[in-house]
Amino acid sequence: MGGDAAPDEIVRGAALASTATDIETMLVGDEARIQAILDQVAYNPENLSIVPATDVIGMGDDPRLVRERKHSSLVLAVRAAADGRADAVVSAGNTGACILAAADQFALLPGIRRAALASVYPRQVEHEGQDRLALLLDVGATVRCEAEELVQLAIMGSAYARRISKVPEPRVGLLNMGSEESKGGAVLVDAHARLRRQPAIRFVGNVEGNDLVRGKADVIVCEGLVGNVALKLLEGISETLGELARAAAEQRLVWRVGLRLLSQGVERVQALTDYTQYGGSPILGFEHLFIKCHGRSNARAIVNAIKVAAKGVRDRVPTEMREALARMR
Amino acid sequence: MGGDAAPDEIVRGAALASTATDIETMLVGDEARIQAILDQVAYNPENLSIVPATDVIGMGDDPRLVRERKHSSLVLAVRAAADGRADAVVSAGNTGACILAAADQFALLPGIRRAALASVYPRQVEHEGQDRLALLLDVGATVRCEAEELVQLAIMGSAYARRISKVPEPRVGLLNMGSEESKGGAVLVDAHARLRRQPAIRFVGNVEGNDLVRGKADVIVCEGLVGNVALKLLEGISETLGELARAAAEQRLVWRVGLRLLSQGVERVQALTDYTQYGGSPILGFEHLFIKCHGRSNARAIVNAIKVAAKGVRDRVPTEMREALARMR
Numbered sequence: 001m002g003g004d005a006a007p008d009e010i011v012r013g014a015a016l017a018s019t020a021t022d023i024e025t026m027l028v029g030d031e032a033r034i035q036a037i038l039d040q041v042a043y044n045p046e047n048l049s050i051v052p053a054t055d056v057i058g059m060g061d062d063p064r065l066v067r068e069r070k071h072s073s074l075v076l077a078v079r080a081a082a083d084g085r086a087d088a089v090v091s092a093g094n095t096g097a098c099i100l101a102a103a104d105q106f107a108l109l110p111g112i113r114r115a116a117l118a119s120v121y122p123r124q125v126e127h128e129g130q131d132r133l134a135l136l137l138d139v140g141a142t143v144r145c146e147a148e149e150l151v152q153l154a155i156m157g158s159a160y161a162r163r164i165s166k167v168p169e170p171r172v173g174l175l176n177m178g179s180e181e182s183k184g185g186a187v188l189v190d191a192h193a194r195l196r197r198q199p200a201i202r203f204v205g206n207v208e209g210n211d212l213v214r215g216k217a218d219v220i221v222c223e224g225l226v227g228n229v230a231l232k233l234l235e236g237i238s239e240t241l242g243e244l245a246r247a248a249a250e251q252r253l254v255w256r257v258g259l260r261l262l263s264q265g266v267e268r269v270q271a272l273t274d275y276t277q278y279g280g281s282p283i284l285g286f287e288h289l290f291i292k293c294h295g296r297s298n299a300r301a302i303v304n305a306i307k308v309a310a311k312g313v314r315d316r317v318p319t320e321m322r323e324a325l326a327r328m329r
Numbered sequence: 330m331g332g333d334a335a336p337d338e339i340v341r342g343a344a345l346a347s348t349a350t351d352i353e354t355m356l357v358g359d360e361a362r363i364q365a366i367l368d369q370v371a372y373n374p375e376n377l378s379i380v381p382a383t384d385v386i387g388m389g390d391d392p393r394l395v396r397e398r399k400h401s402s403l404v405l406a407v408r409a410a411a412d413g414r415a416d417a418v419v420s421a422g423n424t425g426a427c428i429l430a431a432a433d434q435f436a437l438l439p440g441i442r443r444a445a446l447a448s449v450y451p452r453q454v455e456h457e458g459q460d461r462l463a464l465l466l467d468v469g470a471t472v473r474c475e476a477e478e479l480v481q482l483a484i485m486g487s488a489y490a491r492r493i494s495k496v497p498e499p500r501v502g503l504l505n506m507g508s509e510e511s512k513g514g515a516v517l518v519d520a521h522a523r524l525r526r527q528p529a530i531r532f533v534g535n536v537e538g539n540d541l542v543r544g545k546a547d548v549i550v551c552e553g554l555v556g557n558v559a560l561k562l563l564e565g566i567s568e569t570l571g572e573l574a575r576a577a578a579e580q581r582l583v584w585r586v587g588l589r590l591l592s593q594g595v596e597r598v599q600a601l602t603d604y605t606q607y608g609g610s611p612i613l614g615f616e617h618l619f620i621k622c623h624g625r626s627n628a629r630a631i632v633n634a635i636k637v638a639a640k641g642v643r644d645r646v647p648t649e650m651r652e653a654l655a656r657m658r
Contacts, residue, residue, distance in 0.1 A: 124569065140506055143514035177469055177557035184554060185472035209558040210565025225513060226555050228506035230562055232538025237566055240453065240542055 002093015013302025015043035063096030126215030173207035173217030280305035331422015342631025392425030455544030502536035502546030609634035
């Protein structure tokens with residue numbers, strides 16, 4: 001029930017996944033509305049079931065409402081995973097509420113004090129075999145982080161990328177205001193030194209804001225305030241590019257001709273910032289996987305998110321993270 | 330002598346300013362090299378003089394070299410302003426060295442503990458009469474800021490924008506990870522509350538990363554780490570767009586046709602991120618004005634920076650800042 005186009009696009013995405021994959025999806029929400037949408041599309045009932053929920057948490061609601069609305073679709077979906085009836089959760093709903101609902105019901109991985117929100121976003125590729133998607137974390141579950149927490153983010157993000165992107169040794173970077181190890185104040189200097197001595201990750205040093213759209217690192221760690229500003233800036237520029245493309249398409253013939261000729265190039269730039277076309281991003285730090293989709297997710301984004309969640313479960317991503325954290329120095 | 334295209338583009342810019350304006354520019358640097366460049370261009374000798382300097386600080390040099398290289402062009406240019414022989418300094422050189430040279434020789438404004446580096450960059454306009462340029466500060470002179478320092482940034486930035494952009498009441502925003510006043514941790518919550526009660530500025534509340542490319546605020550304040558990452562991210566995206574435009578222009582005819590048809594649109598997006606085409610950005614907090622240009626500045630950027638510096642002097646920007654700071658609550 002969460003998302004700007006919910007439940008329609010969410011249900012359509014799950015229906016698509018039911019016919020295109022062998023993943024079993026439980027749709028948690030308003031049974032009658034969900035069934036009415038399903039009646040209009042093709043789906044495989046063997047891979048799709050409905051778990052009724054009588055309440056919702058709105059996109060603009062205070063996240064703390066998860067503690068009152070025990071029968072909301074979000075709270076019930078998280079409970080299904082906590083109880084072992086589901087293996088992972090996918091939601092395009094209220095981000096703060098997703099993090100809080102997970103924090104209330106999921107166990108944290110050993111050594112982790114609080115969850116982190118990652119963002120998967122496309123960027124340019126510099127190295128052979130590199131995934132075109134990078135992982136930026138934390139993007140808003142925290143404000144400040146201690147050095148140890150930044151190292152934990154690096155270890156969890158690296159484990160996630162190793163499994164989901166199948167890059168055997170993801171490049172890990174520390175987002176900073178300069179490439180030198182002396183930059184960024186005491187916490188970042190300490191984090192840099194600790195990251196240097198981690199055996200489980202491939203640390204490539206500090207990265208700067210411009211490196212976010214380049215391929216210097218595959219996993220970029222930072223405190224939530226910085227990550228959130230960077231992510232939303234990428235989002236803002238993506239929207240501006242989208243507005244340009246739409247305006248051009250609507251305007252007049254020469255524009256349309258121009259756009260067609262340039263479409264490859266415009267798409268290349270747009271793909272660089274338009275992360276909404278990609279499934280979802282993980283909330284990391286729990287024993288269970290939670291894939292958080294962008295609020296504007298359409299059916300295609302939901303299918304991709306369901307696939308990412310299933311891949312994460314099959315590839316035992318939480319176990320991978322637990323084992324990597326145990327080797328932390 | 331500072332800048333990626335120095336001294337050529339710097340000297341050419343000063344020569345242009347000498348014929349196009351009544352501003353008197355002192356070129357500080359290698360006298361023979363400067364004169365050789367001047368011999369190739371048109372200039373008005375009444376508005377142009379050379380102050381010989383035998384040393385330079387390189388773009389990649391440790392900024393602390395300003396304390397050893399007393400005869401570098403940067404140190405001598407700052408000294409000329411500190412001694413009253415010049416009214417303001419313009420440089421496209423090593424940013425850290427510029428800040429340090431100014432800190433060593435200029436007096437801080439009353440109440441200010443350390444200087445801030447601002448960035449002037451173009452963005453979309455939302456309100457009537459709004460300047461298409463916004464001011465983001467601090468972008469790297471600090472790492473963290475206290476709440477009081479963020480308020481000082483707001484007051485100085487607002488005074489600068491009021492004079493330079495001629496917007497009578499610039500909108501001031503606090504860069505944060507949410508629009509609610511409760512967001513961003515103790516320092517930002519405190520800064521928000523203090524900004525609310527400032528009589529001298531028009532505070533529009535928290536702004537988020539995506540607002541940086543929109544017109545919600547004209548002056549955006551943040552600690553240096555966040556501002557530096559945001560600025561360099563804008564720079565990285567600008568470079569990517571520039572590469573696309575160049576690749577398209579070089580590739581083949583249909584691309585060139587497409588590019589011409591779309592040029593207005595591509596330029597609109599590029600202008601949104603390509604801040605290199607605009608003069609320079611101020612180092613704020615001193616009794617003297619220092620306009621820091623981007624390292625890649627060409628002659629046009631230098632002319633604009635010289636004009637901005639002269640405008641700031643004529644409009645008594647440091648006095649405006651001193652008076653606004655005195656009214657701080």
